[in-house]
Amino acid sequence: MMRKAVAVRREEIVVAALQKIRDRGIAGVRAADIAKALDISTALIFYHFGTLEALIIEAFRQATETALATLRDELARGGPADTRLHAVLTLYGPTNPGHNWQLWIEAQAAAMRDHELRAVLQRLDQRWRDAVVTLITEGVKTGVFRCEDPRGAAWRLTSLLDGLAVQVVAQTGSVTADDCARWVGQAVEKELK
Template identity: 50%
Template sequence: MARMRLSVAERRAELLRAAVAQIEARGAAAVRIADVATALGVSNALVLYHFSTKEQLVAAAFAHAAEEDLARLRKILGRRSAAGRRLRAAVRWYAPTGQAKGWRLWIEAWAAGLRDPELRRVAASLDREWKSALTAVIEEGVAAGEFPCPDPSGAAWRLTAYLDGLAVQTTVYSGGLSRAAMLQWADEALARELGLAPDAD
């Protein structure tokens, strides 16, 4: 009975959380409306009332999960500290051995997005937000004289591409680099992009 008292927004959030869990367990291509409905003990029709197609559900679930990580990134980058310190904290959190939750989901989105235009559009939009957030803080650090990075936008692109590649390696394959080595690589990549010595804080 408590389930019937959920607001539309609460119900939608519940469905999205269940969809994220099913995508992580089954993969974006294999997950079905019925899997999400069964996980919550509701009808397929209820899921379809909120999301008229499986493609819409998957894209919305991915956006829901990715927005949580984006909110955390904005919080890290919005701290009152030197730009370089904030960037290092963000990179260490974003790195595959950090606390960012969404690597398996991002990899699923990249793969499924090759055939799903809606998911590709959502993933591309969120990816641009990640790069824009990093670019803005790099520009802030350059303006403050913290580091000499001549191309903040390019640095953000290269840095995220590098970390995305590491994420694929460590998420898809097991027995790779240690956590300490991975974080060292992430720190070194950031230092290169900012034009700092590798051990700069």
């Protein structure tokens, strides 16, 4: 049997770890379960990552990079600030299946006790908020928006989405996609018009 390249094997382990986190939460992830899913030994997991905690941090680091690449792609599209802001808020929002809110909510809870994970998540969170601030500021400069405090508006809008995400993910059925779209649209209107 041919051995896989180190980078390929590490990526497989990270992907399997992320899936286990989605399925069971961080507290329910065991190296043995990841190894079983990949038909490898747990020793191979520890060889590549040292500890289960290091693997989890790496898994979230990679998930963060994927999310930030999606954000960069959206920002690079160009166009009017209001159109781009709407697209970014939709991407960030809880009804976008690509955003992985279940994963991020799980990570936020774990980050209260893990400073490395907290740093990874803060980087992601700050980058999204910075993008919203930039788009609002751009819209103010071009006359599309009226807003005296772009940073405050960005925090209020993304915080609304954060709260709605908890409702959508943890309280299934309590808030619909239409509710989210309507409430975010109303908040944007109040903040920026």
